[in-house]
Amino acid sequence: MTTNKYEDRWIGIEEVADYMGVNKDTVRNWIKKETNIPAHRVGKLWKFKKSELDSWIKSGKSAMDHE
Numbered sequence: 001m002t003t004n005k006y007e008d009r010w011i012g013i014e015e016v017a018d019y020m021g022v023n024k025d026t027v028r029n030w031i032k033k034e035t036n037i038p039a040h041r042v043g044k045l046w047k048f049k050k051s052e053l054d055s056w057i058k059s060g061k062s063a064m065d066h067e
Contacts, residue, residue: 010047019050020057036061
């Protein structure tokens with residue numbers, strides 16, 4: 001099985017929003033509201049691994065109401 005070495009690369013908020021079909025502000029709110037979104041701070045930027053995002057979505061945590 002051949003895998004693309006960039007398949008699970010680090011991506012930024014804009015790519016996360018596009019990948020998940022949400023607005024960038026939604027991703028930022030998830031980070032601020034401590035939804036346990038798998039975000040990693042790299043300098044001033046937030047970075048994400050697609051595999052961690054997929055696991056977070058499958059866990060149901062992305063659907064929880066955090067108001």
